[in-house]
Amino acid sequence: MQFEKEVEIQVPREKVWNFIWDVDRFVACVPGCKEAKTIEAGKLYSATMIEKVGPFRVEFPTTIEVLEREDLTRIKAQASGADNKIGSRMKLSLDVKLREQGEKTVLGFVAGVDILGKLAALGHGIIKRKADQVLDEFAQAVKKHLEGDS
Amino acid sequence: MSKVMLRRADAQTIPLSFTLNGRLQELAVEPHELLLDVVRERLGLTGAKRSCDVEVCGACTLLVDGRPISACTTLAFEVRDRSVLTIEGLADDGRLHPLQEAFIEHGGFQCGFCTPGMILAAKALLDENPNPTEDELKHFMHGNICRCTGYKKIIESIMAAAKFMHGSRA
Amino acid sequence: MLRPFRLEEPESVKEVSELLGRFGESAKVYAGGTELLLAMKEGLVHYERLINVKNVKGLNELASDNGMVRIGALCTHRQLETSPLLQQKLAALVRLEQNVANVRVRQVGTLGGNLCFAEPHADPGILLLALGATMVAERASSKREIPAEEFFVDAYETCVEPDEVLTEIRVPVPARNSGVAYLKFGYLERPSVGVAVAFQVQESGRSIHDIKVAVGCAGPAPKRVPEAEEQLKGKSLDEATINISKAGEIAGRAAQAISDLHGSQEYKEHIVGVLLKRAFQNALSQYRAVQS
Numbered sequence: 001m002q003f004e005k006e007v008e009i010q011v012p013r014e015k016v017w018n019f020i021w022d023v024d025r026f027v028a029c030v031p032g033c034k035e036a037k038t039i040e041a042g043k044l045y046s047a048t049m050i051e052k053v054g055p056f057r058v059e060f061p062t063t064i065e066v067l068e069r070e071d072l073t074r075i076k077a078q079a080s081g082a083d084n085k086i087g088s089r090m091k092l093s094l095d096v097k098l099r100e101q102g103e104k105t106v107l108g109f110v111a112g113v114d115i116l117g118k119l120a121a122l123g124h125g126i127i128k129r130k131a132d133q134v135l136d137e138f139a140q141a142v143k144k145h146l147e148g149d150s
Numbered sequence: 151m152s153k154v155m156l157r158r159a160d161a162q163t164i165p166l167s168f169t170l171n172g173r174l175q176e177l178a179v180e181p182h183e184l185l186l187d188v189v190r191e192r193l194g195l196t197g198a199k200r201s202c203d204v205e206v207c208g209a210c211t212l213l214v215d216g217r218p219i220s221a222c223t224t225l226a227f228e229v230r231d232r233s234v235l236t237i238e239g240l241a242d243d244g245r246l247h248p249l250q251e252a253f254i255e256h257g258g259f260q261c262g263f264c265t266p267g268m269i270l271a272a273k274a275l276l277d278e279n280p281n282p283t284e285d286e287l288k289h290f291m292h293g294n295i296c297r298c299t300g301y302k303k304i305i306e307s308i309m310a311a312a313k314f315m316h317g318s319r320a
Numbered sequence: 321m322l323r324p325f326r327l328e329e330p331e332s333v334k335e336v337s338e339l340l341g342r343f344g345e346s347a348k349v350y351a352g353g354t355e356l357l358l359a360m361k362e363g364l365v366h367y368e369r370l371i372n373v374k375n376v377k378g379l380n381e382l383a384s385d386n387g388m389v390r391i392g393a394l395c396t397h398r399q400l401e402t403s404p405l406l407q408q409k410l411a412a413l414v415r416l417e418q419n420v421a422n423v424r425v426r427q428v429g430t431l432g433g434n435l436c437f438a439e440p441h442a443d444p445g446i447l448l449l450a451l452g453a454t455m456v457a458e459r460a461s462s463k464r465e466i467p468a469e470e471f472f473v474d475a476y477e478t479c480v481e482p483d484e485v486l487t488e489i490r491v492p493v494p495a496r497n498s499g500v501a502y503l504k505f506g507y508l509e510r511p512s513v514g515v516a517v518a519f520q521v522q523e524s525g526r527s528i529h530d531i532k533v534a535v536g537c538a539g540p541a542p543k544r545v546p547e548a549e550e551q552l553k554g555k556s557l558d559e560a561t562i563n564i565s566k567a568g569e570i571a572g573r574a575a576q577a578i579s580d581l582h583g584s585q586e587y588k589e590h591i592v593g594v595l596l597k598r599a600f601q602n603a604l605s606q607y608r609a610v611q612s
Contacts, residue, residue: 054438054476055348055365086363121362125578126440126475129540162326181327181370204358205425206509217398220424223357227327271423293422 001128006108007139011146013098013105017072019146020096029141031134042066049081049090053130058083058119060090073098088117107142111135164227171239179226186210186221189236197237197266208294211267212236218274237266240273249273249311258307260298268294272308280316284309322360328371333379333485337460339371341483349373349485351394354421354429355437379432379487384409391489393432397421400431409493410451412500412518416443421509432486438541440475441510441582445542447502448489449534450516456488457481465490475540496610497521499603503595504537511537512582515571515595517603519552527556533567533596538588539576547574548596557604564600568593 009016020026027036027047036047049060060081068076079092093112098105113131120127157163163178170193179188189195189212198221201209205220212221213235214228240247249269252258259265268291275282275290282290287308296304328347330336340347350356350370359365373379373394380394382403389409391400400406401417420426420434420443434444435455449468456465457480466479473479480486494500498520506512519531531549536542551567552560572589579585 054474055359056476057365118362118364121364123440123578123580125580125582126540129475129578158324161324164327180324182322182324184322187321203361205354206422208422208424211424217427218424219427223354223361224428225353225357274423289418290423293424 001113001124001131003111003113003132003135004108005111005135005139006106007143008101009105009107009143009146010103011105012103013072013100016098016105016107016142016146019142020075025145026142029138029145031137031141042069051130051134053122053126056119056122058086058088062090062092083119086118088115088119090115107139109135109139164230166227166230168229168231169233171234171236181225181227183226184222185212185219185224185226185229185234188226189221189234195236195238199263199266201263202295206293206295207264208267208271209264211270211294213270213274216274216277218271235270235273237270240269247273248314249276249308252307252311252314253304256307256310257303258299259304264294264296264298268296268304272311275308276312276315281312322357323363323366325367326369328369329375330371330373331375331377333376333458333487334460336371336373336376336485337458337483339369340485341460343369344482347371349436351430351433352396352425352428353433354425355433355439373485380430382406384493387493389491389493391431391491393435393486393488394430395432397426397429397431397434398423401426410491410500412502412516413444413447413451413491416447416502419504420444431489435471435489436478436480436486438472438474438476438478439510440540441506441512441537442542443502443504443511443514443537445472446514446534446536447500447516448491449536449542449544450502450518450532451491451494451500452518452532453489453491455480455486456490457484458487459484463487469544472541472543477541494518495520497523497607499605499607501599501602501606503599503602505591505595506537506582508582510582513538513575513577513588513591513595514542515592515599517596517599519603521557521607527554528552528560529554533571535571535575535592535596537582538592539578543574543576545571545574552600560600561604564597565593567600568596571596 023036023038027033032050034048038045043066045064047062049062051058060083062079062081064079066077075096077094082089091114096109098107115127161180163180166179167176189198198212199209200222201207203222205223210220210222211218215232249272271294328339347369348367350372380392382405383390384405397417397420401414407414434442453468454465455471471478500518502516504511504514514537516534519528522529531552533545533548534542548567548571551563572592575592577585577588
């Protein structure tokens with residue numbers, strides 16, 4: 001599943017860039033994301049993703065790997081996790097771009113999400129909707145955090 | 151022959167007393183045991199099949215108090231004090247039930263996998279509606295799936311059995 | 321195979337509510353189990369305790385008084401499809417119940433369970449929305465009546481609180497000058513698209529009033545579509561018949577259709593329109609039949 005999101009943030013590009021690498025603050029914007037840890041700064045991180053749809057709850061211990069980075073402009077990353085209790089795996093690819101627009105920054109990202117295993121029984125549609133919601137909430141949370149600060 | 155069940159010392163057990171094919175059965179089950187497993191594994195009656203496991207195909211159909219249920223998704227304790235009929239209990243002292251005769255005579259089965267469930271469901275239908283129209287039959291039986299026959303012979307078999315048991319539709 | 325769990329068998333709604341309060345998310349109400357046990361077998365959920373509510377008396381009764389049909393939450397689909405009372409007062413609901421899943425699921429599955437599990441691909445909620453039904457939820461010391469519009473929140477999510485028990489569904493009996501219809505489409509056992517319409521015809525102006533349109537199965541939860549209703553409300557029967565296509569398009573877009581194995585979003589939206597048209601015609605025929 002592919003998702004494309006874009007959000008306009010009323011702060012300069014540098015601030016957004018620095019925010020992304022501030023792991024604790026950044027992770028606070030991801031719905032359901034807890035216990036983020038830096039394994040190798042700039043390269044490897046870990047976190048736990050907990051999501052719920054009605055009574056169905058999934059907990060993915062996740063590893064996030066930064067693949068490419070262009071300072072102030074672009075980040076490519078991939079993440080994967082498995083919930084062995086439910087027998088499901090999650091794969092995420094992320095392509096984040098920052099664009100300057102005067103005093104504002106446009107933060108855009110393309111996310112590829114794949115859910116494998118039993119959870120897929122819930123239905124592609126429900127999972128797609130949930131993933132969409134999570135990414136929307138994330139984009140809005142980043143905007144709120146950054147605009148709230150200044 | 152019943153298999154030995156290993157239980158945890160603190161396992162909750164429910165005494166299960168029910169009539170199976172006309173005879174009283176008494177055993178103890180844990181809450182999570184499924185009726186299909188009790189019937190197949192503990193009581194050795196393998197006519198009912200685990201097929202789709204999601205209540206869609208009907209291969210696990212059993213009659214409880216004359217009504218069809220999916221044994222794959224029924225907790226065993228739910229049949230306490232009730233009567234259960236499996237395909238093994240349909241023939242009367244070796245004499246086949248008219249439905250069984252009809253299925254043989256009219257070619258109502260090929261591989262036979264769906265047949266126990268199919269015949270039990272048909273019995274429930276005819277007990278409730280002795281002379282169904284073909285539409286009524288199809289509506290009732292639509293939850294029993296067959297991969298071999300294309301259903302025509304199954305319908306013919308059931309209609310023939312109905313005719314034999316209760317006479318023609320007026 | 322299921323993972324082991326403890327079985328609780330309370331005998332009153334109060335006890336059920338207390339158990340739910342005490343054990344929280346590790347306990348679940350268990351009635352027919354036709355949805356719950358499937359999810360548990362798949363390993364998608366696990367509960368340490370199942371609370372068998374079938375020993376609580378009085379939850380599977382069917383009654384009618386003062387123009388209101390009261391359906392106990394534990395009434396099985398089979399009870400409803402064979403009820404002479406329901407056939408007389410809510411024939412459209414009987415037709416819907418006759419076509420839920422298959423005969424084995426209808427034998428043990430309950431209306432309350434169906435509503436509370438809130439599986440998106442389900443029939444009853446849609447018609448209950450169009451009929452203006454209310455759901456009664458009880459706790460140890462309180463009881464509240466929830467309009468159907470508020471009941472369904474999202475896929476697999478209702479507004480019933482963790483320690484509340486759905487005990488009754490109340491449906492106003494449609495007036496004599498009404499038309500009610502529910503149509504569904506699906507080639508799998510679960511319906512892919514469901515549409516319900518209910519309206520009354522005003523004697524004087526021969527115009528439609530009090531119309532409700534509801535869609536479901538295509539999206540995460542059943543919902544009413546006021547914008548579609550606007551196309552038909554207050555219109556003469558002829559005008560409404562002309563407007564039905566537009567109403568169908570609006571209802572299709574409002575259905576929040578999700579592309580999945582049941583069909584693409586566009587396809588489902590289109591089918592919503594088709595079903596609304598047919599359901600409206602169906603309801604209109606019923607109304608005309610009663611008038612003659």
